[in-house]
Amino acid sequence: MTITCSQLLEKHSQAWKQATVHPFLTQCQLGTIQPQQFSTWLVQDYLFVVEFTRFVARVLANSPRHHFDILLSGLGALKDELTWFQAKAQERQLNLETEPQETCKQYCEYMKLVTTMPYAVQANTLWAIELAYNQGWQLPGKMPPPYAEFADRWGNQGFTEYVKLLEQIADEVLLTVDETVQGQAESAFLEIATREKDFWSMAMTVE
Numbered sequence: 001m002t003i004t005c006s007q008l009l010e011k012h013s014q015a016w017k018q019a020t021v022h023p024f025l026t027q028c029q030l031g032t033i034q035p036q037q038f039s040t041w042l043v044q045d046y047l048f049v050v051e052f053t054r055f056v057a058r059v060l061a062n063s064p065r066h067h068f069d070i071l072l073s074g075l076g077a078l079k080d081e082l083t084w085f086q087a088k089a090q091e092r093q094l095n096l097e098t099e100p101q102e103t104c105k106q107y108c109e110y111m112k113l114v115t116t117m118p119y120a121v122q123a124n125t126l127w128a129i130e131l132a133y134n135q136g137w138q139l140p141g142k143m144p145p146p147y148a149e150f151a152d153r154w155g156n157q158g159f160t161e162y163v164k165l166l167e168q169i170a171d172e173v174l175l176t177v178d179e180t181v182q183g184q185a186e187s188a189f190l191e192i193a194t195r196e197k198d199f200w201s202m203a204m205t206v207e
């Protein structure tokens with residue numbers, strides 16, 4: 001029996017819900033999030049995306065030739081993503097030269113660890129990380145400014161299509177691996193779900 005991305009979502013729906021439905025996002029939608037909390041998230045997420053870029057580059061390095069187009073498009077989009085984060089930080093006069101919080105740091109370390117695992121686990125992890133934001137920013141519904149820009153960025157149709165392509169890649173390789181590696185992919189999926197939830201909570205609790 002091969003596990004698929006949609007089966008992982010179904011089997012672990014509770015864990016996934018906690019990753020994608022969080023007071024941080026609900027309060028963005030209500031317009032009640034504290035600017036300080038939003039700023040903490042923004043800075044920490046920039047630091048995360050820097051490491052995520054390295055993660056995607058490592059996944060690309062391990063990928064078969066026929067996955068290059070999709071992974072390169074993701075990597076190319078990250079150039080704009082990083083510049084955009086810098087602009088959003090500058091608008092708020094936030095310093096991006098800060099230390100990552102422990103939760104952020106550990107998530108980044110975990111991503112690096114995943115790149116030492118079989119490619120199927122890497123592909124599955126990449127999909128899960130992107131889906132977390134694609135769903136998380138979309139589920140609360142229309143957001144007020146200034147949060148609408150963030151929700152649109154990761155909830156839009158183009159990004160949704162990209163995440164579907166990542167799912168296809170992950171499903172394709174999961175078909176080719178044994179049960180041990182499938183189990184590793186399932187554990188990684190749960191790790192991502194927990195770390196996504198913790199990342200939102202971190203933004204709300206840091207001074």
Ligand SMILES: Cc1ncc(C[n+]2csc(CCO)c2C)c(N)n1
Binds near residue numbers: 129
């Ligand atoms: C904690 C955290 N988890 C997932 C993402 C998702 N994500 C990572 S890079 C990127 C841009 C397009 O690839 C997106 C949406 C994030 N930003 N922060």
